[in-house]
Amino acid sequence: MVIPATITLPAKLDSLYDFIDFVSSCAREQGFSNKRVSEIELALEEILVNIFKYAYKDCSFDGEIEITCKLACANSFVIEIVDSGMPFDILSVREPDITADIDERQIGGLGVFFVKQLMDDVQYRREEDRNKLTLVIKDLAIMPDIY
Amino acid sequence: MVIPATITLPAKLDSLYDFIDFVSSCAREQGFSNKRVSEIELALEEILVNIFKYAYKDCSFDGEIEITCKLACANSFVIEIVDSGMPFDILSVREPDITADIDERQIGGLGVFFVKQLMDDVQYRREEDRNKLTLVIKDLAIMPDIY
Amino acid sequence: MEIQTGKEKNTVVVSIKGKIDAVTAPELEKELSNLIAQGENFFLFNFSELEYISSAGLRSLLAAAKQVKPKGGNIVFSGLKGPVGDVFKISGFGTIFKIFETQEDALK
Amino acid sequence: MEIQTGKEKNTVVVSIKGKIDAVTAPELEKELSNLIAQGENFFLFNFSELEYISSAGLRSLLAAAKQVKPKGGNIVFSGLKGPVGDVFKISGFGTIFKIFETQEDALK
Ligand SMILES: Nc1ncnc2c1ncn2[C@@H]1O[C@H](COP(=O)(O)OP(=O)(O)O)[C@@H](O)[C@H]1O
Numbered sequence: 422m423v424i425p426a427t428i429t430l431p432a433k434l435d436s437l438y439d440f441i442d443f444v445s446s447c448a449r450e451q452g453f454s455n456k457r458v459s460e461i462e463l464a465l466e467e468i469l470v471n472i473f474k475y476a477y478k479d480c481s482f483d484g485e486i487e488i489t490c491k492l493a494c495a496n497s498f499v500i501e502i503v504d505s506g507m508p509f510d511i512l513s514v515r516e517p518d519i520t521a522d523i524d525e526r527q528i529g530g531l532g533v534f535f536v537k538q539l540m541d542d543v544q545y546r547r548e549e550d551r552n553k554l555t556l557v558i559k560d561l562a563i564m565p566d567i568y
Numbered sequence: 569m570v571i572p573a574t575i576t577l578p579a580k581l582d583s584l585y586d587f588i589d590f591v592s593s594c595a596r597e598q599g600f601s602n603k604r605v606s607e608i609e610l611a612l613e614e615i616l617v618n619i620f621k622y623a624y625k626d627c628s629f630d631g632e633i634e635i636t637c638k639l640a641c642a643n644s645f646v647i648e649i650v651d652s653g654m655p656f657d658i659l660s661v662r663e664p665d666i667t668a669d670i671d672e673r674q675i676g677g678l679g680v681f682f683v684k685q686l687m688d689d690v691q692y693r694r695e696e697d698r699n700k701l702t703l704v705i706k707d708l709a710i711m712p713d714i715y
Numbered sequence: 716m717e718i719q720t721g722k723e724k725n726t727v728v729v730s731i732k733g734k735i736d737a738v739t740a741p742e743l744e745k746e747l748s749n750l751i752a753q754g755e756n757f758f759l760f761n762f763s764e765l766e767y768i769s770s771a772g773l774r775s776l777l778a779a780a781k782q783v784k785p786k787g788g789n790i791v792f793s794g795l796k797g798p799v800g801d802v803f804k805i806s807g808f809g810t811i812f813k814i815f816e817t818q819e820d821a822l823k
Numbered sequence: 824m825e826i827q828t829g830k831e832k833n834t835v836v837v838s839i840k841g842k843i844d845a846v847t848a849p850e851l852e853k854e855l856s857n858l859i860a861q862g863e864n865f866f867l868f869n870f871s872e873l874e875y876i877s878s879a880g881l882r883s884l885l886a887a888a889k890q891v892k893p894k895g896g897n898i899v900f901s902g903l904k905g906p907v908g909d910v911f912k913i914s915g916f917g918t919i920f921k922i923f924e925t926q927e928d929a930l931k
């Protein structure tokens with residue numbers, strides 16, 4: 422997919438693969454390795470599934486999600502994810518205890534953690550009643566490691 | 569593609585296939601026949617290529633085009649094409665003389681004609697400095713003729 | 716789009732596979748200009764494997780026809796199917812050009 | 824996602840192909856609940872053909888582990904590759920569960 426590119430779809434699980442295909446296609450076009458594309462897909466799934474589950478849960482209508490892929494300075498690939506759901510700052514979420522053993526280990530709480538681990542930078546802004554999450558993936562210019 | 573769905577890409581020939589794939593995928597999901605999808609692709613190509621060629625020709629920047637696929641009442645599938653280029657009402661274009669023989673026949677002038685012939689309804693509005701072209705394809709409920 | 720050309724007597728047979736659209740039409744136009752510059756005046760387009768043509772494609776074909784006509788040349792077509800046949804019908808190209816069922820019919 | 828199950832002594836070997844994501848995890852969770860309800864307590868997940876797992880998948884696996892543990896059961900894994908191995912590493916699942924190179928190693 423040529424970028425800058427934007428797609429908007431209903432905020433529901435049915436849209437997941439369309440969103441992922443869109444972003445992967447933009448990322449591949451930039452020459453990212455299969456490994457990096459897979460990491461981008463994972464971070465994206467985690468964010469989207471959270472929006473499907475939580476962002477619009479007090480609404481009676483199907484919300485929407487808008488995703489933009491574009492380039493930024495310093496050889497960065499940027500994914501912007503915008504929703505109109507309840508205000509939620511991903512950066513405020515506490516890290517899970519990943520050393521607890523099976524009995525004590527909490528179920529869940531890994532999605533946000535994966536996003537922060539896998540992306541080079543994550544920014545959040547509440548803007549005009551919308552959540553705007555920005556994922557930054559660096560090192561566009563570095564040769565991909567798989568092709 | 570699940571609908572309602574919106575995609576925004578740069579107004580240049582490089583985007584043509586991404587736009588067409590997006591709309592075809594939405595149309596196929598609605599169960600249109602291969603024949604009808606091919607007609608939709610043709611109408612879409614004609615409109616997009618005109619926007620690439622004419623709409624932004626006085627601008628120094630790359631314009632954008634936003635396409636939305638959605639359903640409307642009365643079993644209609646609707647494609648909205650929005651650009652910020654010069655005001656242009658497709659409905660104002662005179663029909664070409666399709667009976668003139670090779671020597672007299674004008675080169676060009678078929679694109680808009682195809683759009684009007686193939687779509688069930690075409691509407692134009694200038695809205696907030698943008699051209700908003702609406703294509704309507706009817707009879708969603710009728711069984712496709714090829715599958 | 717894939718273009719194949721061959722010669723049958725004085726006629727260049729141009730077989731085109733795939734799509735002639737705004738992306739691929741310039742390539743076709745260049746190919747035809749070259750052939751016409753080399754003195755070719757008679758063309759048969761075999762479209763039996765052509766799946767799609769838009770107005771950008773028709774533009775290239777009409778431009779070629781306008782070049783060969785004054786030199787006594789001619790352009791004919793064979794094998795139009797589905798969407799391509801429809802586009803020829805709607806545009807009037809089906810009446811201003813001679814259309815044959817098959818390449819064999821056209822070369823007879 | 825494709826799930827195949829087989830039994831080796833007291834262990835259910837669950838081989839999963841494709842992706843365990845938010846769309847497919849509910850199916851896995853159902854399959855595992857059924858097996859546990861039937862009294863199965865020992866599971867080996869062969870992930871040598873698994874390409875992708877997200878937190879939705881880990882959630883289903885941890886839920887199963889929490890069910891079998893109090894009954895003296897256990898869950899182990901083999902054949903983690905590429906992205907799946909990375910997810911196990913980042914999440915700590917690689918240390919809280921026992922991971923084997925191959926299915927054969929695990930069943931020894
Ligand atoms: N878009 C969102 N809107 C509101 N709350 C959210 C959103 N995304 C995540 N959260 C909150 O952050 C928590 C952590 O999310 P996550 O790490 O994905 O784990 P999980 O969804 O498994 O709980 C969620 O439990 C939820 O309370």
Ligand SMILES: Nc1ncnc2c1ncn2[C@@H]1O[C@H](COP(=O)(O)OP(=O)(O)O)[C@@H](O)[C@H]1O
Pocket residue numbers: 614618619622623653654655656661675676677678679680681770
């Ligand atoms: N988006 C547009 N903006 C401005 N003018 C346009 C636009 N689309 C079409 N036109 C005008 O309408 C005319 C007819 O378009 P069309 O039927 O596609 O034929 P052609 O492009 O071959 O001339 C064009 O020549 C152009 O002048």
